[in-house]
Amino acid sequence: MAKIKGAVVIDKELCKGCGLCIVACPANVLGHSGEVNGKGYDYVKMVNPDACVGCASCGTVCPDSVITVYKVKI
Amino acid sequence: MADIDIKDIIKEENIVYKKSSILLDKVMHYCPGCSHGVTHKLIAEVIEEMGIQDQTIGVSPVGCSVFAYNYLNVDFQEAAHGRAPAVATAIKRLLPDKYVFTYQGDGDLASIGAAEILHACNRGEHIVCIFVNNAIYGMTGGQMAPTTLVGMKTATTPYGRDVDRNGYPMKITELIAQLPGTCYVTRQSVETAAAVRKTKKAIRKAFENQRDKKGTSFIEVVSTCNSGWKVDPVKANKWMEDHMFKFYPLGDLKDSTRDNPADYEQYIKD
Ligand SMILES: Cc1ncc(C[n+]2csc(CCOP(=O)(O)OP(=O)(O)O)c2C)c(N)n1
Numbered sequence: 182m183a184k185i186k187g188a189v190v191i192d193k194e195l196c197k198g199c200g201l202c203i204v205a206c207p208a209n210v211l212g213h214s215g216e217v218n219g220k221g222y223d224y225v226k227m228v229n230p231d232a233c234v235g236c237a238s239c240g241t242v243c244p245d246s247v248i249t250v251y252k253v254k255i
Numbered sequence: 256m257a258d259i260d261i262k263d264i265i266k267e268e269n270i271v272y273k274k275s276s277i278l279l280d281k282v283m284h285y286c287p288g289c290s291h292g293v294t295h296k297l298i299a300e301v302i303e304e305m306g307i308q309d310q311t312i313g314v315s316p317v318g319c320s321v322f323a324y325n326y327l328n329v330d331f332q333e334a335a336h337g338r339a340p341a342v343a344t345a346i347k348r349l350l351p352d353k354y355v356f357t358y359q360g361d362g363d364l365a366s367i368g369a370a371e372i373l374h375a376c377n378r379g380e381h382i383v384c385i386f387v388n389n390a391i392y393g394m395t396g397g398q399m400a401p402t403t404l405v406g407m408k409t410a411t412t413p414y415g416r417d418v419d420r421n422g423y424p425m426k427i428t429e430l431i432a433q434l435p436g437t438c439y440v441t442r443q444s445v446e447t448a449a450a451v452r453k454t455k456k457a458i459r460k461a462f463e464n465q466r467d468k469k470g471t472s473f474i475e476v477v478s479t480c481n482s483g484w485k486v487d488p489v490k491a492n493k494w495m496e497d498h499m500f501k502f503y504p505l506g507d508l509k510d511s512t513r514d515n516p517a518d519y520e521q522y523i524k525d
């Protein structure tokens with residue numbers, strides 16, 4: 182059976198750590214990294230990458246357009 | 256368990272979502288989580304998808320979005336506080352083949368600029384008006400706006416907005432929907448992926464209305480100003496859903512074409 186797999190790339194220097202993508206993700210893929218970027222923001226990263234289905238909910242709500250979303254069928 | 260390596264997913268050909276090419280590579284000055292950023296990118300995506308970058312002229316307001324021209328790669332004119340619809344009127348009349356849109360906050364549009372927006376909509380100018388209603392003057396430090404809810408605490412209503420002292424919150428979008436010059440009046444939001452997609456559709460429709468000379472299209476985006484409201488971005492969205500949406504219900508208020516001028520000629524006939 183074909184499976185959908187996704188992944189996201191977050192520009193960690195441009196992320197403002199607002200957390201809107203974290204709550205938008207239906208698969209709980211994202212979380213704060215616990216580290217700060219050059220601007221002092223606790224940027225977001227994939228904390229549960231295997232769960233990503235590439236739905237792009239995170240990218241869609243990101244006010245700073247710093248998320249690129251990828252999706253494949255396997 | 257992953258049955259494919261992440262490196263094999265992250266490839267150009269697998270991209271399903273990325274930053275619009277109409278957005279410039281400048282870091283937006285907005286606070287983390289501000290609704291302005293989402294609204295900007297939707298305008299960018301619509302301009303990109305319609306292929307009208309060279310034909311579009313934006314008019315930016317005074318307010319936090321004063322620098323919209325720094326982020327969207329289209330021609331722009333900055334207007335004096337509240338005057339964006341008047342400036343857009345001039346641009347559209349001089350350059351009728353261009354797509355002209357205004358972008359305004361609630362302080363700019365519903366307060367100092369109330370006359371300009373009502374009359375532009377009443378004239379039925381063929382423009383798109385985007386109205387970001389975060390119920391506060393964000394830029395100047397969170398003062399009360401005409402749209403501030405009763406009981407809402409702001410810098411100038413520290414005990415909450417009080418009708419006897421501060422007047423009623425204004426549903427400017429409902430007023431605008433009454434005007435014969437408008438063709439499309441809608442209230443949307445950008446707090447969830449589904450809401451963002453709906454708002455994008457509304458913006459697309461508004462630009463198409465302008466192309467088809469249907470009249471003025473007006474899109475309110477019920478928004479947050481987490482800095483002004485003094486809550487974090489996620490809580491701000493929740494507060495908006497729980498309180499703002501009750502007073503400012505989402506949905507279309509009008510979807511047609513502006514009134515036919517001929518229907519107005521009967522009154523002084525004979
Ligand atoms: C003529 C004039 N009066 C007052 C101001 C001060 N001022 C700047 S922005 C603003 C209101 C901004 O609020 P809003 O339009 O809601 O935008 P937001 O920042 O909330 O997006 C005011 C009153 C000004 N710049 N010019």
Ligand code: SF4
Binds near residue numbers: 201225242243244
């Ligand atoms: S929505 Fe965007 S800016 Fe906000 S935390 Fe997520 S990636 Fe960062």
Ligand code: SF4
Binds near residue numbers: 290394481483
């Ligand atoms: S003050 Fe409010 S409206 Fe202005 S950028 Fe910050 S969150 Fe956005």
Ligand SMILES: [Mg+2]
Binds near residue numbers: 360387388
């Ligand atoms: Mg405002």
